[in-house]
Amino acid sequence: xxxxxxxxxxxxxxxxxxxxxxxxxxxxxxxxxxxxxxxxxxxxxxxxxxxxxxxxxxxxxxxxxxxxxxxxxxxxxxxxxxxxxxxxxxxxxxxxxxxxxxxxxxxxxxxxxxxxxxxxxxxxxxxxxxxxxxxxxxxxxxxxxxxxxxxxxxxxxxxxxxxxxxxxxxxxxxxxxxxxxxxxxxxxxxxxxxxxxxxxxxxxxxxxxxxxxxxxxxxxxxxxxxxxxxxxxxxxxxxxxxxxxxxxxxxxxxxxxxxxxxxxxxxxxxxxxxxxxxxxxxxxxxxxxxxxxxxxxxxxxxxxxxxxxxxxxxxxxxxxxxxxxxxxxxxxxxxxxxxxxxxxxxxxxxxxxxxxxxxxxxxxxxxxxxxxxxxxxxxxxxxxxxxxxx
Numbered sequence: 001x002x003x004x005x006x007x008x009x010x011x012x013x014x015x016x017x018x019x020x021x022x023x024x025x026x027x028x029x030x031x032x033x034x035x036x037x038x039x040x041x042x043x044x045x046x047x048x049x050x051x052x053x054x055x056x057x058x059x060x061x062x063x064x065x066x067x068x069x070x071x072x073x074x075x076x077x078x079x080x081x082x083x084x085x086x087x088x089x090x091x092x093x094x095x096x097x098x099x100x101x102x103x104x105x106x107x108x109x110x111x112x113x114x115x116x117x118x119x120x121x122x123x124x125x126x127x128x129x130x131x132x133x134x135x136x137x138x139x140x141x142x143x144x145x146x147x148x149x150x151x152x153x154x155x156x157x158x159x160x161x162x163x164x165x166x167x168x169x170x171x172x173x174x175x176x177x178x179x180x181x182x183x184x185x186x187x188x189x190x191x192x193x194x195x196x197x198x199x200x201x202x203x204x205x206x207x208x209x210x211x212x213x214x215x216x217x218x219x220x221x222x223x224x225x226x227x228x229x230x231x232x233x234x235x236x237x238x239x240x241x242x243x244x245x246x247x248x249x250x251x252x253x254x255x256x257x258x259x260x261x262x263x264x265x266x267x268x269x270x271x272x273x274x275x276x277x278x279x280x281x282x283x284x285x286x287x288x289x290x291x292x293x294x295x296x297x298x299x300x301x302x303x304x305x306x307x308x309x310x311x312x313x314x315x316x317x318x319x320x321x322x323x324x325x326x327x328x329x330x331x332x333x334x335x336x337x338x339x340x341x342x343x344x345x346x347x348x349x350x351x352x353x354x355x356x357x358x359x360x361x362x363x364x365x366x367x368x369x370x371x372x373x374x375x376x377x378x379x380x381x382x383x384x385x386x387x388x389x390x
Contacts, residue, residue: 003052003088007044010080013096020097023125024104025076027116032065033072037079040094052090076109100129156194179206183216184223191224196234204236210292211282212243213251213260222246244278257293257330261285264296265310268303280312288319293330298322301337 026034039059043050050058056066073079077098082091097103104110104126114122181202185192209219226239250263257264261281265273284295302315327333 003090004049005052005055005090005092006049007040007092007094009041009044010093011096014099017097020100020103020129023128024100024109024113025078025097028109028112029072029076029078030069032061032069033076035059036061036066036069037073037094040079040092044094104129159194179209180216181206184220188220188223191227192234193232196227201234201236205239207282207286208240208243211261211278211285212248213263214243244275247272255293257296259292259296261292261295261299264292265299268300276312277310280310280315284315284319288323289328290319290322291328294322294327294333297330297333297337301340 021034021037029037036059039055043055043058052066056063059066059069061069070079070081074081078095080093080095082093083089098106098109104113104122113125117125184205185197205219205223208214209216214222222239222242223234225242226236227234248260248262248266250259250266253259256267259267261284262273262278265277265281281295281299284290284298285292290298298315298318299310302310302318306314322333322336325332325336327336
């Protein structure tokens with residue numbers, strides 16, 4: 001087998017997918033397909049390209065068995081394969097198993113499992129997964145021992161720096177936001193210890209502070225509420241949800257376009273900002289890497305041209321154009337808006353002038369003169385010239 005292959009996970013894998021895979025899928029897909037699925041799933045975590053020969057080697061399958069296993073996984077909707085015969089390139093997309101109830105009630109898979117295992121085994125599996133889904137801890141007390149944070153009391157910034165130097169480096173975030181981390185982290189060693197101060201977590205905090213216009217003192221309050229007091233784990237989703245629900249406190253600035261995007265949009269409307277619009281503003285800052293002044297000018301431009309309708313598809317279309325034009329400053333954005341307005345004004349005035357002309361003029365078509373007509377006109381012109389000279 002020749003060619004290069006890339007692997008990507010599609011969909012969300014739920015907690016007990018493996019028990020569904022082994023108890024419900026395995027009896028139908030056989031050992032080879034199961035091995036290939038687990039192999040592709042493991043290799044997908046490393047984000048590399050592989051040769052088809054190496055995939056056979058990793059899975060322990062020979063070429064013919066590899067192809068059979070691949071097709072079985074495709075039949076059971078666990079895998080989709082794309083190929084480019086010219087470049088000899090393949091792309092394997094891995095999908096999570098169906099949930100147990102969905103699988104057992106599937107018109108095809110459920111019937112096939114009943115056919116293969118028999119009614120007794122099928123009913124047993126059905127009961128097992130039903131009980132699992134119906135299990136509840138209501139009326140019970142959780143007596144599980146939580147992680148003791150005192151184990152990391154000796155952890156300090158020097159050790160954090162040493163760990164960072166040992167761990168493989170992640171790709172650096174290209175967008176950097178100014179934020180007062182010194183004030184945020186002061187007195188937060190127990191609540192937000194060094195182990196939680198990863199590059200990704202700090203970047204998330206700085207991004208939200210920039211988009212929503214939150215200073216370090218306010219962010220400290222939100223951050224404290226986003227760390228679970230029992231597990232001592234930080235939840236970026238909880239942090240963002242808290243900030244989204246809060247009413248933005250608009251702080252005046254000399255240049256309105258330098259305002260945080262949420263403040264700028266809030267200034268333009270009376271009611272609260274929809275969560276979809278909040279997410280859109282965040283995406284413009286992060287995905288398109290626009291500074292605040294460019295985001296705000298873009299939003300204003302879109303609102304002025306769509307009767308105040310902030311439609312994501314149109315905003316992203318304009319954002320993509322500005323990104324390709326490398327618009328990364330207020331001056332470049334204003335220049336682009338001026339060009340667009342000039343172009344639109346020219347088209348409007350041209351259309352208006354054309355509509356003012358008489359209908360017979362607009363509809364007339366230029367037709368070439370016949371030879372006889374041209375000759376007659378020339379004779380008349382010659383006679384006119386003789387009369388004038390005499």
